[in-house]
Structure formats: C-alpha cells, structure tokens
Amino acid sequence: MSPSYHHGNLRRAVMDAAVTAIEESGPSGWSLRELARRAGVSHAAPAHHFGDxxxxxxxxxxxxxxxxxxxxxxxxxxxxxxxxxxxxxxxxxxxxxxxxxxxxxxxxxxxxxxxxxxxxxxxxxxxxxxxxxxxxxxxxxxxxxxxxxxxxxxxxxxxxxxxxxxxxxxxxxxxxxxxxxxxxxxxxx
The missing domain is CATH 1.10.357.10 (Tetracycline Repressor, domain 2)
Structure with a gap:
C-alpha cells in the first residue's frame, strides 16, 4: 500500500474532495477516481466508504x-x-x-x-x-x-x-x- 492510502480519515478526505469538486464543476462533473486522486487515497477508497x-x-x-x-x-x-x-x-x-x-x-x-x-x-x-x-x-x-x-x-x-x-x-x-x-x-x- 502506498503511504497516501494511510490517511487519517479516508471518509472525511473523500467528502472534502467531493465538496471541492462540486464547487468547481457542479455535482456531476467529476468521478470517484478523480476524488481519490485529489484526496490522496487509493482509487478504491471512495467505493469502499460510499459504494458509488x-x-x-x-x-x-x-x-x-x-x-x-x-x-x-x-x-x-x-x-x-x-x-x-x-x-x-x-x-x-x-x-x-x-x-x-x-x-x-x-x-x-x-x-x-x-x-x-x-x-x-x-x-x-x-x-x-x-x-x-x-x-x-x-x-x-x-x-x-x-x-x-x-x-x-x-x-x-x-x-x-x-x-x-x-x-x-x-x-x-x-x-x-x-x-x-x-x-x-x-x-x-
């Protein structure tokens, strides 16, 4: 696992990244993979915590x-x-x-x-x-x-x-x- 995966609060990090993405491009203009990258977490982390x-x-x-x-x-x-x-x-x-x-x-x-x-x-x-x-x-x-x-x-x-x-x-x-x-x-x- 990469060091970025060991995030203090993965769920919060993904939600914060989503709020930022929504501010920038609306509620539809981003993907879970992009949020994972922004949050510095594994690409599977958003799906693990939220499903989709x-x-x-x-x-x-x-x-x-x-x-x-x-x-x-x-x-x-x-x-x-x-x-x-x-x-x-x-x-x-x-x-x-x-x-x-x-x-x-x-x-x-x-x-x-x-x-x-x-x-x-x-x-x-x-x-x-x-x-x-x-x-x-x-x-x-x-x-x-x-x-x-x-x-x-x-x-x-x-x-x-x-x-x-x-x-x-x-x-x-x-x-x-x-x-x-x-x-x-x-x-x-």
Whole structure:
C-alpha cells in the first residue's frame, strides 16, 4: 500500500474532495477516481466508504441538511433571521446546497438523510407555527428563502441587488414575510 492510502480519515478526505469538486464543476462533473486522486487515497477508497457516486452524494446531502439545521438553530426564533440564515447557508455552502435539493442525485430513502431532512423541516415549521399553524405557511416561508437563495446563486437577480446576499435578502424576505393572507392574522415577521 502506498503511504497516501494511510490517511487519517479516508471518509472525511473523500467528502472534502467531493465538496471541492462540486464547487468547481457542479455535482456531476467529476468521478470517484478523480476524488481519490485529489484526496490522496487509493482509487478504491471512495467505493469502499460510499459504494458509488450516489452513495457519496447521499452522504453529502445528509451532512448538508445537518449543517443547515445548525445554521437555522443558530439564527434564533425570528422568522426573518431564519430566512437570512438560510440564504447565508446557501451562499457559504454552495456545494452542499446544490446537492441537497437534487434528489435525483442521491438515495432519498437513506435513513441518515431522511432524519437530517426531517430535522431541518421541523426547524422551519417550528419557526412559522407561532405566526400561522397552517402547514402551507411553512412551505411558503421556505419557498421564499430558497427561491431567493437560488436566484442569488444563479446570478439571476437584477444588477441592483448588490454584492452582499444577506443585505439583499433581508428587505425582500421582510416584505414577503409581512404580507397578510385575507382571513388570516397578520404575521409578525
């Protein structure tokens, strides 16, 4: 065995190499063999730890949902702060974000991934519940923050949006979170 095979944490090294590769060329523009080379491990190491590319992307998606849950938890209980934290996560962890919401890339039935997705969804629902017990309200809030993040990452926002995604997101999210649905109590954004 080569000295590079005796890596301290092969699994972590491969995942880090995958995140870097996704940042550079997207979730499809690399191979497991290339990741092994980047990580300085045996070409068999990624397959040993993840099985195949879908297995590796499943682990990345699960870790991404865990990181997003941490980011949302750190934002506190204010819905606006939560929305801005969501955008911040997407920008700072773009590689994870690009994988997490592309279920065709990974194994959606993976128990670790399913648990991580549930934790994230429950955090979002808990933040919206004091404003509206209606489940569609949580989906609407998530859609707004996710849509803004996606528009920012794709460069599709108007040029006047500035260069700070959090500063640009705050007034947009505040405006939309404050809209009142006829017949519903006004939300406290």
């Amino acid at each position: 590319k879908a297995g590796l992307l499943t682990a990345i998606a699960a870790e991404g949902f865990d990181l997003l849950s941490e980011a949302l938890t750190g934002a506190g209980d204010d819905l606006l702060d939560l929305g801005v934290a969501y955008v911040r996560f997407a920008v700072r962890h773009r590689a994870y974000f690009e994988v997490m919401f592309r279920p065709e890339l990974y194994r959606t039935g993976d128990p670790d991934l399913a648990a991580a997705r549930v934790r994230t969804r429950e955090l979002l629902e808990r933040a919206v519940r004091p404003l509206s017990p209606d489940p569609e309200s949580a989906l609407a809030a998530w859609s707004i923050a996710h849509g803004f993040a996606g528009l920012w990452l794709s460069g599709a926002l108007p040029t006047g949006a500035g260069s700070d995604p959090e500063a640009a997101a705050r007034p947009v999210l505040a405006k939309l979170f404050a809209l009142q649905i006829p017949g519903e109590p006004a939300p406290r954004a």
